[in-house]
Amino acid sequence: MNCNSFEEWIALYVEGDLDPSRARNVESHLESCASCQRFLKELEASQAIVKELAAESLDPASFNVVRKRVMQEVNRRQARPVWWRFLSSAFAQWHPAWAVSLAVLVALGFLLQWQLWRKQAGSDRPDGPPTVSMPAVPKESPDSSRPSPSEKAEPQAPDGGLEITQIARRQVSPAPHDVLTPDEAQPDAVAAETEPPVEQGSNLQPKEPLPADIAPEPPPPLVIKLVTDDPNIVIVWLVDQEVDHN
Amino acid sequence: MATASGEGILMIEDARLDSGATDNDPTAVWLREAKAGDASAFEKIIVLYQRQVLTTSLRLLGDLKDAQDASQEVFLRLYKYLHRFEDGREFPPWLYRVTVNVCRDLQRRRQRTATLSLDDLVESGEMREPASSTDLEAELGLAEKRSFVKEALKRLPEKERAAVVLRDIEGLSTREVAGILGSSEVTVRSQVSSARMKMKLFLERRLKRRS
Numbered sequence: 001m002n003c004n005s006f007e008e009w010i011a012l013y014v015e016g017d018l019d020p021s022r023a024r025n026v027e028s029h030l031e032s033c034a035s036c037q038r039f040l041k042e043l044e045a046s047q048a049i050v051k052e053l054a055a056e057s058l059d060p061a062s063f064n065v066v067r068k069r070v071m072q073e074v075n076r077r078q079a080r081p082v083w084w085r086f087l088s089s090a091f092a093q094w095h096p097a098w099a100v101s102l103a104v105l106v107a108l109g110f111l112l113q114w115q116l117w118r119k120q121a122g123s124d125r126p127d128g129p130p131t132v133s134m135p136a137v138p139k140e141s142p143d144s145s146r147p148s149p150s151e152k153a154e155p156q157a158p159d160g161g162l163e164i165t166q167i168a169r170r171q172v173s174p175a176p177h178d179v180l181t182p183d184e185a186q187p188d189a190v191a192a193e194t195e196p197p198v199e200q201g202s203n204l205q206p207k208e209p210l211p212a213d214i215a216p217e218p219p220p221p222l223v224i225k226l227v228t229d230d231p232n233i234v235i236v237w238l239v240d241q242e243v244d245h246n
Numbered sequence: 247m248a249t250a251s252g253e254g255i256l257m258i259e260d261a262r263l264d265s266g267a268t269d270n271d272p273t274a275v276w277l278r279e280a281k282a283g284d285a286s287a288f289e290k291i292i293v294l295y296q297r298q299v300l301t302t303s304l305r306l307l308g309d310l311k312d313a314q315d316a317s318q319e320v321f322l323r324l325y326k327y328l329h330r331f332e333d334g335r336e337f338p339p340w341l342y343r344v345t346v347n348v349c350r351d352l353q354r355r356r357q358r359t360a361t362l363s364l365d366d367l368v369e370s371g372e373m374r375e376p377a378s379s380t381d382l383e384a385e386l387g388l389a390e391k392r393s394f395v396k397e398a399l400k401r402l403p404e405k406e407r408a409a410v411v412l413r414d415i416e417g418l419s420t421r422e423v424a425g426i427l428g429s430s431e432v433t434v435r436s437q438v439s440s441a442r443m444k445m446k447l448f449l450e451r452r453l454k455r456r457s
Contacts, residue, residue, distance in 0.1 A: 011439040015413075017420060046446035047414065049391045053305065054415045056392055063296045066314050070292060070321040074285055077325075 006036050014043045096229050103226040107237055110224065114239060273337050281328050288328075292321055298338065298416075299345050305411045306349040308400040312356070319348045342416075342426045346408050353404065390456075398448040402441055409434050410441035 006029050012018045013026045030036055224237035273294065279287035299320050303313035323344055331340065399407055405427070412423040413434070420438070424431045 007443065008439050011442040012435055014442070015438075017413075017435055017438065042450065043442065043446050046449045047442065049449060050395050050398075050410075050414050050442075050445055052388065052391050053395050054417065056301075058297075058300060058304070058310075062310060062314065063300060066300060066317045066321070067289065067292050067296060069314075069318050070325075071285070071289055073318075073322055074288060074325055078283070078285055 003033060003036055003039075006033070007039055010036060010040050011043060014040060014047055099229050100233065100235075103228055103235060107224060107226055107235065111237065111239065114222070274333065277328070277331060277337065278333065280325075281331075288325060291324075295338070295341055296321075299341065302342065302345050302411065302416060303349050305396075305399060305415055306346065306407060307353060308396055312352060316345070316348050316352050319352070320345050323348065339422060339426050342412065342418075343428075346412075346426060350404060350408075394449055394452045395445070397452070398445045401448065402444060405429075406437045406441040406444070409437035410445070413438050414442070 006026060009018060009022055009026050010030075013023055018026065030040060222239040224239065226235040226237070228234070273291065276287040276290045276294075280291060296317065300313055300317045303316040303320070304310060307313050307316060320341070324341070331337070399411065402410065408427055409423055409429075412418045412426060413420065418426070420431050420434050423438075424434045427434065429437075
């Protein structure tokens, strides 16, 4: 070892921060090295100056300024209504990771809803594949004990699906003739409509894709921004809004 | 310990790491009372620990006004997150950690300090230059010494400054410093060693300029 390496150890040795075996190495080196002995003396002198700072006392007024400012803020917070303090306390316990997780869940839910909406909107086009809407089969129908074809197609579809379908119809392609009324909704007709699109499509002429100059411009992607508690974390979600040309 | 007198200006004694959290420890009692919403108990905690927080902040930041701002932020964070502090846990190290974090955040926001690079000193030849005097203490007045040390601290890299302030000025053990800074003891030793050598060089250089 050269003296430079020993200096790093001497800088620890001077305050007793070296383990005993290294301390013995340093001591044996110091016995034979005048340069390191001088380094140790200089270091002891500078350490004594550094430690002088520990004895420095501050003006009590400096402490009082801090204490008064803190207590003013504490009293102001305590004067807030109970419900506000309860909410503050509840949210103060939130870990940032929870907030991010919740934000991601909300985003996923939104995306799922969006995809469902798009799916429903696409299926409502007159030349699109036939679909069955939930309202077509009233719950009080005498055949309600029998599982309907729509239930076979989407067994998990709850009443919420109905709402989405109606919204989609209103917003995207209002085609009232497509919505089956309870009177029109015959189980057999429904079953026919749920046949695979290939069989249905046998009666339909396949459409030519639109030429590029006539085809509508694709809409810009939907941007979902989630701002978290941490200003450095912003979740940006780009949802491509494809146009179905068929 | 702090005792209230008159309007609350109070005898201040140093609160060190040896104040463990026990049922007989006033800090533990005041923490419980403060958690229950007792503002006066919280004020007692401030009085007991304001010296620790303000002086550490001052040594880390090098400016009294900044240190007061940092101390205010430390105690307000303490108030906000008091419910997270578990009973039985040692309070002073936790407070040191909050103080170091607040000072680090404040300093990063202000970006004031220029750091003293040991490599620069070596390149400039000052590292190899022998000290003009081996008796620095005898040549400097007390105020001057403190001023030089503060200046040297300001120019240290952030992590080395925190390590040397806690180890050499606050007098904590290497293990305690490592716990507060969230580092290993080996890392703290390396930071402290480097900081001591830089401080020595800085003080020698200052003394040489002065003479």
